[in-house]
Amino acid sequence: MNAQTYNLAELNKETTIGGLGTTVEREIPVIDLADFDTRKLEIADQLWHAATEIGFFQVFNHGIPQEEIDIAFDTAWRFFELPAEVKGQYPMPKGTNAGWEFKAQVRPSTGTPDNKESYQITRPNMEKLWPSEEELPGFQDRMLRFERMNWELGMRILSCFALKMGFAEDFFTKAHDPASDQYQSTLRLIHYMSMEGAKPEDFTFWRAGAHSDFDCLTILHQKEGEGGLQVCPGKDASTGAWTDVPPKKGYITCNIGDMLMRWSDDQLQSTLHRVRMPQPGEYMGRRLSLPFFCQANRDAVMQGPLGTYEPITAGDYLTMRINANFNKNKM
Numbered sequence: 605m606n607a608q609t610y611n612l613a614e615l616n617k618e619t620t621i622g623g624l625g626t627t628v629e630r631e632i633p634v635i636d637l638a639d640f641d642t643r644k645l646e647i648a649d650q651l652w653h654a655a656t657e658i659g660f661f662q663v664f665n666h667g668i669p670q671e672e673i674d675i676a677f678d679t680a681w682r683f684f685e686l687p688a689e690v691k692g693q694y695p696m697p698k699g700t701n702a703g704w705e706f707k708a709q710v711r712p713s714t715g716t717p718d719n720k721e722s723y724q725i726t727r728p729n730m731e732k733l734w735p736s737e738e739e740l741p742g743f744q745d746r747m748l749r750f751e752r753m754n755w756e757l758g759m760r761i762l763s764c765f766a767l768k769m770g771f772a773e774d775f776f777t778k779a780h781d782p783a784s785d786q787y788q789s790t791l792r793l794i795h796y797m798s799m800e801g802a803k804p805e806d807f808t809f810w811r812a813g814a815h816s817d818f819d820c821l822t823i824l825h826q827k828e829g830e831g832g833l834q835v836c837p838g839k840d841a842s843t844g845a846w847t848d849v850p851p852k853k854g855y856i857t858c859n860i861g862d863m864l865m866r867w868s869d870d871q872l873q874s875t876l877h878r879v880r881m882p883q884p885g886e887y888m889g890r891r892l893s894l895p896f897f898c899q900a901n902r903d904a905v906m907q908g909p910l911g912t913y914e915p916i917t918a919g920d921y922l923t924m925r926i927n928a929n930f931n932k933n934k935m
C-alpha cells in the first residue's frame with residue numbers, strides 16, 4: 605500500500621478546509637480527573653462521550669502541577685530566545701519529530717508555512733539535537749521531566765479508552781512503551797511570533813493551518829490570554845464553522861488524533877483544528893504552546909476491536925500519513 609492508493613479521508617478533509625469560515629459557539633466538554641483511580645469508570649464514560657462526539661475536551665485536576673507547566677513554558681521561551689545561529693545547530697532532520705524548525709511546516713490545507721518556530725523532543729531521535737549545558741543550563745533535564753509527566757497523563761487517559769474498547773487497561777501504555785527504541789511520542793515547543801506592528805498582508809497567513817493530528821492523543825498546554833485555537837468537528841467540516849477553545853489556567857486541552865481514530869474503528873473522532881491570527885483589538889504578542897503527542901511506538905500493531913481496517917504498524921501508518929501530506933504539497 606502506498607500514499608497514492610491509500611484513500612486518506614483525513615487528508616482530503618484538510619485540503620478543503622483552508623478558508624476562513626465562520627465562528628460558532630459549541631460546548632467543549634470539560635472533564636474532572638480528580639480521584640482518578642476510584643472514579644475511573646465514570647471518567648472513562650465522560651472521556652468516551654467527548655471523544656466520540658467532538659474529539660476535543662479539556663481536563664482539570666489532571667495531576668501535572670501548575671508549577672511544572674510554568675517552568676516548562678519559561679524554559680521553552682529561554683530556548684526560543686537563543687540566537688538563530690545557536691538554534692540552527694539543532695535542525696530537524698527530515699522525517700523525524702526532533703530538533704528545531706523555523707517556518708518550515710507547510711499544511712496541505714493552506715499550502716503556506718505555519719507562522720511559527722518549533723523545537724521537538726522525540727527521545728530516541730535526539731542525538732546531537734540538545735542545546736549544550738552552556739547554551740541553556742537545565743534545559744534537557746527539565747524538558748525530559750515534563751515529557752514524562754505528559755506521557756503519564758496521556759497513558760491515564762488512554763487507559764480509559766482501552767477500557768471502553770474492550771482492551772486490557774494497560775494496552776496503550778504497552779503500545780507507547782517509553783523504554784523501547786521504537787518509542788515515537790513527541791513533546792513539541794511552539795513559538796508563534798508576535799504580530800505587534802506586523803503588516804496587514806502578514807495576517808493572511810495562519811499561525812497553524814487547519815489539520816488533524818497524526819497521533820493517538822494530544823495533550824496541549826496553552827497559556828491563558830494566548831488564544832487562537834479553533835476546532836471544526838468532523839460532521840460540520842464542510843460548513844467551515846469553527847469554534848474557539850480559549851485557554852484557561854488549570855485546564856489542559858486534549859484531542860484525539862488520526863491514529864486512535866483508525867485504531868477505534870472510527871468511533872473516536874480526530875477533529876480538524878487550527879490556530880488563527882489575532883484579530884484587531886486582541887492580544888497581538890507572541891503565543892507559546894506545548895503539545896505532547898502520544899504516538900504509538902513504531903512496532904505497535906494497530907488493530908481495532910471491530911476489525912474495520914487491516915492491521916498496520918504505527919510506524920507504517922505514520923509513514924503513509926506523512927508521505928500523503930508530502931505528495932499533496934507537491935501538487
Ligand SMILES: O=C(O)CCC(=O)C(=O)O
Nearest residue numbers: 794812817833879893895
Ligand atoms: O498551538 C496550539 O494551540 C495547537 C498546535 C497544534 O495543533 C499542533 O501542533 O498540532
Ligand SMILES: [Fe+2]
Nearest residue numbers: 815816817877
Ligand atoms: Fe494539532
